[in-house]
Amino acid sequence: MQLGVCYYPEHWPRERWAQDALEMVEAGIRIVRIGEFAWSRLEPTSGDLHFEWLDEAVDVLAKAGLKIVMGTPTATPPKWLVDAHPEILAVDAQGDVRGYGSRRHYCFSSPVYRTLSERIVRLMAERYAHHPAIMAWQTDNEYGCHDTILSYSAAARARFPEWLEARYGTVQALNDAWGTVFWSMEVTRFDQVEAPVGTVTEPHPAIVLDYRRFCSDMVVEYNRLQVATLRTAGISVDIVHNFMGLFTEFDHFDVAQDLDIASWDSYPLGFLERGAHDEATKGFYRQQGHPDFAGFHHDLYRAMCKGRWWVMEQQPGPVNWALSNAAPLPGMVRLWSHEAFAHGAEVVSYFRWRQAPFAQEQMHAGLLRCDGTPASAWTELLQVRDELAAMASHDDAADQHSTPVTERASVALMFDYASIWACQIQPHAENFDALELHLSWYSALRRLGLDVDIVSPRDEVMDYPLIVLPCQVIADETLATRLNAARDRGSRIVIGARSGSRTQDLQIPEQLAPGALATLTGVTVDRVDGLRPATHPTITLANGHRGHALRWRDLLDRQRTTASVVMRFDDGEPAITHQQGISYLTAWLDEDSLLALLEAECRAANIATFALPQGVRFRRRGALCFAFNYAPEARWLPDELVADASYVTGGQQLPAAGVSIWRAS
């Protein structure tokens, strides 16, 4: 459990570097990330290399006892490079070039940019490969930020048919897989397939899905090239990339296969604005962030690299890039830091050391203000430093930072990027946002006091008391077999609407939805009732609570459905069915109904749950228990949760933004 910070020595006078390093150490910071946007300083004009300043910066930091994460600078190719190689620029869906002038102005498919990237990464790697202070390398920065995954450049358009040929082998196979006979879209050569943009009405959905897979694979290839370059240069320390929040544009499981550590950049306030919450929720959590935003991503990215993960950038105050940028409630920076550790983070690194007075992020807070004096987060940082020390003396878990320190959770939630893409391509009902749906299931589980592991449908074994699939649109026999095996070994499984409704080729399965999951669930979907935003078929729960469906209801084929109907909507349509340990939920349910349903499933699976107060979350890390209060007012922890608690910090009452940590008895 270590603290880090993101630092830009090139933004400040050299005379200040040593003071900065000293203050970092005093504040408990052990790790500094540098370098990831510095290309124009490393190479001001083509071939004119200037590593000497970076040498000095590394040495100053190292001398102070800091460990360094070195970032490759490929996210910001400088002007001379773009002028010499304009073909590296991405192109958007409207055919407009996405030009120089900010960052991420390159197309992942570009062979030219891959060559140029390999070169600068190699030069950096060769220079710093054996520097003892460098503990890890970061590839690039936030792949995909600013919607940069999908590109329609000449390079991408040229590569797509090759990728298709590798996938399908023959044109006939492609025509069959996609169903191009519809609207006379049959092709006779792979190079007749165009990127699915600029069409008169919606393009063919199967082409869109494959184009998204293709673009995701281009990120995989690009990252793999950087990793291979670093390794070839002799780098043996960990390689990491910093992923983002609420971002599903490429398959992160695929990219993570080439990394040692997954990290992500946690901006709870900025993303509250972008989330799909209602206005009241956004108002209530305005200065705290949604209580499940960070936790979900902690759990998601913990699933990427065998449990090894960091927070690479932690919001330390107001940011600059949301529509409205709130100042965090005092205490939230501390809360966010502890929560990351509670979910198993090895490192929490703040972005950034000192607020820059210039450029796009001049209103983005740092640990220091523009003038170098401490910003509001500073005292919280010192408190975290001291509390980590206290925990280390309490608990040997703090020593385990290179291996997973959280135990397997009792609940697994399945997450699949292609299924989310499938819903974006064919929403069928207004506001059907599959990521939001996954988050609503995750929230319900967390409100019940449960730790959650995220799993991929590609995981071979899933041994959890409870496995939930909120919206596993694309399902095949392999997944069905794995779920069947898990059930046979005692797992209880809950499967949500739309699951199994498409094949890998985005076709409706021959046996109708839920396709490969039909036998397991014992249901057949006859047709779908897409619900307008104001349409809410009602349901009356066992406890008398009146809930409702929103956006989606599967209407079941009653003759073909063999599962028993556990609950019905007030109009008689089945809401939940059950068959031999497998439950099927036909609709998107309101939050409280979903919570009640999952609570019942936990009871059936012998999993203990706790009714946490609004805004409170709970998490175990080894023998330590953590509770967090995201509400802007005080909350009390349930008695049964803290019986015989031995507090490291806090107590049963949590003030606004409060944290309690205790050793479970």
Place this chain on the structure above:
Amino acid sequence: MQLGVCYYPEHWPRERWAQDALEMVEAGIRIVRIGEFAWSRLEPTSGDLHFEWLDEAVDVLAKAGLKIVMGTPTATPPKWLVDAHPEILAVDAQGDVRGYGSRRHYCFSSPVYRTLSERIVRLMAERYAHHPAIMAWQTDNEYGCHDTILSYSAAARARFPEWLEARYGTVQALNDAWGTVFWSMEVTRFDQVEAPVGTVTEPHPAIVLDYRRFCSDMVVEYNRLQVATLRTAGISVDIVHNFMGLFTEFDHFDVAQDLDIASWDSYPLGFLERGAHDEATKGFYRQQGHPDFAGFHHDLYRAMCKGRWWVMEQQPGPVNWALSNAAPLPGMVRLWSHEAFAHGAEVVSYFRWRQAPFAQEQMHAGLLRCDGTPASAWTELLQVRDELAAMASHDDAADQHSTPVTERASVALMFDYASIWACQIQPHAENFDALELHLSWYSALRRLGLDVDIVSPRDEVMDYPLIVLPCQVIADETLATRLNAARDRGSRIVIGARSGSRTQDLQIPEQLAPGALATLTGVTVDRVDGLRPATHPTITLANGHRGHALRWRDLLDRQRTTASVVMRFDDGEPAITHQQGISYLTAWLDEDSLLALLEAECRAANIATFALPQGVRFRRRGALCFAFNYAPEARWLPDELVADASYVTGGQQLPAAGVSIWRAS
């Protein structure tokens, strides 16, 4: 009164075709439309013709006793064609090419595509001209779908000046007609006139109107070419095109002049989402569609080809293309079918036989599901089949399917495409949607239990007890003379605000609005008060009902107005005037006030009206009376409507989605 279906043999194995044909016949289907998207199967590469599969499909269907509507496949030119002739593509108002990858990717102006269309139509026509099972040909498919009428391609830009020269003769005439002296827009050559796009602020409205007329004429020419090609190849059976709902981008009266039968594609649920109704109305009719959506279009398209019209595509379950796609209430497919016949349809043809598991429309229901088993509409289809048989035995009207079977209605509603365009070009008040206004008048008349005929301002004779012009913006002396003649023969006429406010050249008439209608109406409009969405000048009706204006009020010149003021707004401004059988309504009125006004006009014209319950509609076809319940709950028909009714089906009580049919005594 026959049933049909749209079928894509090319989507299914040949082995299945005979079974499909058999099942169609058993379900009462007599007519099958095929072929209209099959170009890539007929000609997979340029010149490589493959009609053999279509020959076989035609034969299989014919052998089963089915009659065929053959569609020309020009709505989906295949990839090889577009690659060879990219200049056929349309260009949008932003200058972007509307590319290959879905359908309707051609510009109506393109001489190249006209040549290519003529060729494939001729080849098909020559092959099938004399096949006895082919009862009709459909030209292309849904002209204009996906906003494809207005194109700014090089072909269109080259043709527009020629079209202008043909219209105006001299540049001086054009300058005078448009008023180009304004903002120095005078031209000295026709080829100086550009398409009215890409301008700094709004383009000249008269150019915009003429560009819309030009684009409409391009559709007329294109369709006429297909008709001529079919006739030249020896085809003597009916030629039909399938128009669309809520679509006014070209002048359908003009296109229909070259057709034998007008048909349209009826998707009541998909279009409810697109309609201008409030949220409560959309929620109430979510699974039924608006009660006047289908009826209005039935009546509109009945006006096109001397009364001959079909429903070519009838929604049989959920569709895929609305923002939210509801499942129809059980019974609605039956209701929609009967309502079409009630309005005089010769054929109701369902779209589509079997749901496709692939491509854009994979979530569009068919009569069969993807797996070939019956979908939810199947039982309703069988019921309609049986009820049609019962009606045939009751009533000889069923024999009359080649001539109009509905009698002239008591009310005529004037509909003019150019007037709708004029309001789109110069709305003057937010949300002034002239199509919505026409629909609101139509609804009021239908809520009064009236049958309605749609008339064109180009109709030479209009002999109806009541003629209404909701918004006849463009009026000339010819129209004034016809209305005068109708009035003199006993018609009562109601003219709505904005009528006569523009000349054919989109100028304000010399005598001010209502221009050519000024003498007839006895009013002069001094100025217009455009009403903000929340501004509603109130009116108190004779029955005490408090109504209001919305969006628009003409303020009359009191000195020049000779008509008597029949009703005033609460602030004293005239609402309705009358002079010798001609009423003028100065404002857009709320629904209930409009109904009250039209009820009074009916009384004055000695037309009997009925107060129908919410959601119920009534229609006569010859001696048969039909009532339809669009409400999601039961309704009772008024006693006076069903006195001495002899029911073919149903009764005085209509369940949700219910239909009653009876012989009037």
Place this chain on the structure above:
Amino acid sequence: MQLGVCYYPEHWPRERWAQDALEMVEAGIRIVRIGEFAWSRLEPTSGDLHFEWLDEAVDVLAKAGLKIVMGTPTATPPKWLVDAHPEILAVDAQGDVRGYGSRRHYCFSSPVYRTLSERIVRLMAERYAHHPAIMAWQTDNEYGCHDTILSYSAAARARFPEWLEARYGTVQALNDAWGTVFWSMEVTRFDQVEAPVGTVTEPHPAIVLDYRRFCSDMVVEYNRLQVATLRTAGISVDIVHNFMGLFTEFDHFDVAQDLDIASWDSYPLGFLERGAHDEATKGFYRQQGHPDFAGFHHDLYRAMCKGRWWVMEQQPGPVNWALSNAAPLPGMVRLWSHEAFAHGAEVVSYFRWRQAPFAQEQMHAGLLRCDGTPASAWTELLQVRDELAAMASHDDAADQHSTPVTERASVALMFDYASIWACQIQPHAENFDALELHLSWYSALRRLGLDVDIVSPRDEVMDYPLIVLPCQVIADETLATRLNAARDRGSRIVIGARSGSRTQDLQIPEQLAPGALATLTGVTVDRVDGLRPATHPTITLANGHRGHALRWRDLLDRQRTTASVVMRFDDGEPAITHQQGISYLTAWLDEDSLLALLEAECRAANIATFALPQGVRFRRRGALCFAFNYAPEARWLPDELVADASYVTGGQQLPAAGVSIWRAS
């Protein structure tokens, strides 16, 4: 105090001109603006000059005794010119050419268009330089209308680096000023700097600000060229340009330096729709306009040319270009006219004489209707004519039309275009519209019955009892020194949030916000809390009124703040501080709280205020007092305001749209 009108002789038959001139004179009109869109009539094809009709028009008007304002016709280059020189067209941020077909289709940077403009202006000037009836020349028309200031044409892109070199001298200075080290944006040559568009995410804010300054300077240069051309041709009468309402895209103070008279085009109803008022306010003032719209612009443009200003275009009825175009309440044209004179206008000129039946503005009212008969404003015009005559006999102020006639106000409001741009570039909180904020301060002052002068931060001396800076984002030591001097001479100063938060280079100042104003105000801003639209921290005023902040709160550094906290929000955060005559307001306050705050400041500054009823405004012009009722219902003036009033017109009661004018005792 004279009346004028805008006239287009080229739109009407020559036979009508003399009658028009006669009617103008009879209506009290003395000044006629002509010529500004007539290029295609003056030069129908290149070089084919036709001034003879304009000669005749000038003579007809002159003979009737009218004085003429001659407009240069450069706002509408004709088609032949654009065809010959397409490079003159502007290009928008998406890279699309802004084409011919309406007006203002030229780029201010274009050297070609500057040459062509110089030529036509010179030709006109030479022809009419010494015509005795011409009393003034207008350059072009409404610079910037239809968002035409920012252009990214090849001409602009070529000129921008030159402009930068002139501003910064060296590339290093530019890199330092902007902070290009961020995201590797350093350049080594000026021509590497691109226009800040087409970027992947937001472009560098300092480049955006400089691009806006550059585009503003292009307008200055373009206007200066016209002025110089006119002067070179021997023109010695006044030169004027007609600016617009709610328009801040260029620095009007800079352009005005080359003019003798500032004028503006006053359309209170059209701009009500575009203003940032809530729906209730827009509904209440629908037919009157917002009571501060005209007054603010009168005061703003009075600040431009040493107090000399006109209304060049006064709305006389409904306009055509708002989303909904209301008809003015009877009396409003009279009210608007008098209000302009009350604020010191020399001339009020109506747009336009006669409504045109054709083209874009065919629904824009004139003093006459399309048919040449009087429109609704006519009787109000005659009333104004007579009242002006009555005032002239009352008051010698009417003779002073070439020098300022309003006395220095007691309150100055600082207005700075670059500060408004800075907030647009980095809003930081949703809906932070700095122009709206300035208008809200102006409204509060006017509701208190105060006359207001607008001042520029570049004014060297500001001697006012009260000076307010609502949002002076960019502040430097020079401004601080001037404010300090004003305070030392007795001014009380109120400074709003965000003031001083940026340097000229759009950097956060070294001493943190309010930067150069820190010493003066005695506050330091620690961080900003950007407020979501529904978030409203509350404040309880001394009178018990419950107010709130919206959009923005500065959170102060309590240790560094030396000013005393005068008022706090309910959560304890400082709302208003004070130190030696300087108050600092940390937040955007609701209207009533802001009024209460400014009322208290006025008391402290010994300025008398009046509580005006809703919708009533008051203004002094020399010895005359004016009151205006914008409410749609009657209002009473406060007794203390009209004690011993000697009325020229009206009285203590103001009907809807009423005006009272009296001599103060």
